[in-house]
Amino acid sequence: MMQIIHSLSTLTRSLALTALLALSVHANAQTDPLPSWNDGPAKQAIVTFVKDTTTQGSPKFVPPAERIATFDQDGTLWVEHPMYSQVMYILESVPALVKAKPELAKVAPFSTVLEILKGDRAAIAKLTLPDLEKLAAATLTGMPVDTFNAEAKKWLAEARDPRWKKPYTELTYLPMQELLKYLRASGYKTWIVTGGGQDFVRTYAEAVYGIPPEQVIGTAGGTTYGYDTSGKPFLTKEPKLLLNDNNAGKPEGIHLMIGRRPVMAVGNSTGDQQMLEYTHGGDGARLSMLVLHDDAKREYAYGPAQGLPATKVGTFTQALYDEAKKQGWTVISMKNDWKKVFAFE
């Protein structure tokens, strides 16, 4: 009997807690999930899309298993100017490399990087794509996966963005963080699909965006399985490109890693066009969005779409802008659609 009373008492407490939770969920449902977004077409498009795809009985309902939303990272989730963070990682890894191999100090492109780091920022323009590939191979491959992960994490903890003097990981866009959370609370699986290095982004995506490593797709190289002297297995990063996760590589990477078409995709540059096309090309409800950097005051302004200054880093051409308008993709104006850009504002 005591047992039953005890059970009932536990049950009552559990029910009371459940009732509180139910009320709190109800309260949350009333709260704006996107407080850093201004009321406007972009916010409206998101809220309508989420409502349409998650309401049972809606003609646009999407079963939970198919709720896949893919996000570019650089320029979409966090700042990419004046230079992609991973390029800064590559450049700032060169001194340690030169210390280990002094003969590189006088060899280009390593010598050029040493000049850049001494303060000659103009020298960055001298770096060609083959230069960057050579630097990437030298700083991102040839070491055990665990060693790379530890080095990347150390750099991320210490490195500072030149403008805000903050860790790069704090320069994420608050409205996008809210969007990621809102989607996940609505049963969406959120993925990063980045031109950046898959291993690099995976070292911080979980802590920074709540996105686990297995939901990060990026430019990926091969690894080789082997054993250390004690017989313990480990993987070595190889300079063998498996996936160039830019342009057409984005839908190809999505097929390789996810195996189904996203229903929502967000990007900010020409490298995201194919991902948006591929997402938009499926049946049923679709949401394709592009972030336009038109806010020089709070962040940066670049295009060259809509007369904004041209850039090589995260180019948003007028042709892409026109395609977005033609296809019904939503262009997010940082200036007009975002109430706040950063959490630290």
Added chain:
Amino acid sequence: MMQIIHSLSTLTRSLALTALLALSVHANAQTDPLPSWNDGPAKQAIVTFVKDTTTQGSPKFVPPAERIATFDQDGTLWVEHPMYSQVMYILESVPALVKAKPELAKVAPFSTVLEILKGDRAAIAKLTLPDLEKLAAATLTGMPVDTFNAEAKKWLAEARDPRWKKPYTELTYLPMQELLKYLRASGYKTWIVTGGGQDFVRTYAEAVYGIPPEQVIGTAGGTTYGYDTSGKPFLTKEPKLLLNDNNAGKPEGIHLMIGRRPVMAVGNSTGDQQMLEYTHGGDGARLSMLVLHDDAKREYAYGPAQGLPATKVGTFTQALYDEAKKQGWTVISMKNDWKKVFAFE
């Protein structure tokens, strides 16, 4: 007031339902999650591992995000004898191929396959690995992803295993289905890591095992992004190998697709050894298991480990058996550890 009474009434019903659910969860917790497993060392190893890794405060506790369990498919989750299902798919796709390209009818290895399908099963021994690669390229690539998926699904619905005369998708091992569910109910993410084709296995893994496409890693080829005549984007399967997901390719594929080390892995042949080593090589609690096919009556018996008949399909060598004993990996005896093999028994 009516509003409040109505709300309270709804709340009461909701609480009653919650109470029922709570009782049912409680009842389930008392039920054996692995009823098709005999009491013995394999079942004990699983139950202990799950308890150790999911009990808060346990020294072997694994945070939910890191609960990754990887399973080989052929011979581990379903029957692989007398021949891998996907090889049967490849062979049985040849007549349609020859119909489309009649000039292939007299060209090996296509002609050899036509003989096999006419009933000359002995001719299967004539097929070399390069033959199989040629057949795989001809039947698994060169078409849009959606076309392949539709063809594979059609075949899976119609094809029958020669011994049980059942669809291959019904020849999954009931104890392993229980294990997958038990792990998921314990907060584990279950993954397939198969030497079979990634796209092929993804067409049925969700329906058959409850494993979504994005948690299937397999031997994977590249795709090419393009547009149809109406401008709609699609992906074409290419005969370009990105990942040979066997042997060392398994840990390499796990790194590529998951990005962290599993805490549990299950296989049944030499092709799984590196996955088990890699899993076992991490810190903390680890469970590595191998299924030994030692039950000729209910399924098949092959090794050649432990004096079982040798086979080229799912080879389990004595060296692998000895390594398992040395490393403390659990060998699952189908004969002794499984009360039932199939759900239809």
